[in-house]
Amino acid sequence: MRRARKLPPWLRRPLSVDKTFAHTEQVLGSLGLETICTNTNCPNRGECWSRGTATVLILGNICTRNCKFCSVAAGKPAPPDPAEPLRVARMTEQMGLKYLVITSVDRDDLADGGAAHFRDCIRQVRRRCPDVEFEILTPDFRGRQAAALAILKDAMPFVFGHNVETVPSLYPAARAGGDYQCSLNLLRMASETFAGVRTKSSIMLGLGETKQEVEHVLRDLRGVGCARITIGQYLKPSRESLEVAEYIRPDEFDRWRERARELGFSWVMSSPFARSSYFAEKADAS
Ligand code: SF4
Numbered sequence: 067m068r069r070a071r072k073l074p075p076w077l078r079r080p081l082s083v084d085k086t087f088a089h090t091e092q093v094l095g096s097l098g099l100e101t102i103c104t105n106t107n108c109p110n111r112g113e114c115w116s117r118g119t120a121t122v123l124i125l126g127n128i129c130t131r132n133c134k135f136c137s138v139a140a141g142k143p144a145p146p147d148p149a150e151p152l153r154v155a156r157m158t159e160q161m162g163l164k165y166l167v168i169t170s171v172d173r174d175d176l177a178d179g180g181a182a183h184f185r186d187c188i189r190q191v192r193r194r195c196p197d198v199e200f201e202i203l204t205p206d207f208r209g210r211q212a213a214a215l216a217i218l219k220d221a222m223p224f225v226f227g228h229n230v231e232t233v234p235s236l237y238p239a240a241r242a243g244g245d246y247q248c249s250l251n252l253l254r255m256a257s258e259t260f261a262g263v264r265t266k267s268s269i270m271l272g273l274g275e276t277k278q279e280v281e282h283v284l285r286d287l288r289g290v291g292c293a294r295i296t297i298g299q300y301l302k303p304s305r306e307s308l309e310v311a312e313y314i315r316p317d318e319f320d321r322w323r324e325r326a327r328e329l330g331f332s333w334v335m336s337s338p339f340a341r342s343s344y345f346a347e348k349a350d351a352s
Contacts, residue, residue: 081235131243137303151190181214257291266294298340
């Protein structure tokens with residue numbers, strides 16, 4: 067596999083910290099909530115937290131899979147915390163959020179893959195903050211997709227997200243516990259099950275994929291009704307993670323944005339720093 071070493075200038079981004087960042091940090095810390103922002107060393111944390119947004123990571127920070135692009139710890143997770151939904155609701159209230167993105171680790175150890183806990187978090191937040199819009203970014207619910215979606219049907223989010231992450235040929239190296247068709251199937255089922263809910267996915271570039279493969283992924287996603295897409299640069303989040311094969315130039319991301327629009331995605335975020343939850347609240351992204 068190719069290996070890109072030196073970070074190009076367009077990817078150098080200092081962690082900017084201000085009063086709002088400190089407030090975000092304080093609220094999350096005082097409620098004992100995890101975020102995907104910190105657990106994956108997201109390069110956008112300074113910007114997002116300073117805007118007063120964060121993506122909450124429910125069901126713990128230990129994952130039952132061990133994807134090599136991700137820095138979330140793998141192992142045996144603790145049982146779901148029944149008090150977590152209320153803490154997420156308090157966070158939403160204290161941060162004054164209008165749009166909340168919730169994600170989780172993979173929970174292959176749970177019979178429902180964690181779907182009921184997602185539902186409980188949404189319900190609890192709605193009780194306290196009825197106007198909040200939700201975006202959920204779920205695992206693939208392998209082997210229990212229909213059951214998981216049936217549980218979530220009672221707490222429909224505004225956007226249902228599941229990331230394919232990379233092209234299928236790189237799954238063995240990057241996402242060995244995943245299955246590309248299984249991910250596509252979840253998005254197809256979500257599009258069909260939740261009328262009026264947008265489905266969303268995300269792909270990282272720079273892991274060694276070809277342009278043709280990226281084109282195929284975009285077409286596959288449109289084929290299962292996926293309406294929203296983010297396309298961003300893979301950045302090695304920890305020492306043990308996969309190496310970056312290539313730093314994709316910003317103008318290449320511009321071309322993918324155009325291509326995704328041509329293919330019919332209604333919401334496209336394509337830039338080196340695009341992540342699935344980056345500016346997720348924007349009504350229109352391009
Ligand atoms: S892009 Fe998402 S994961 Fe990254 S800091 Fe922003 S909200 Fe957190």
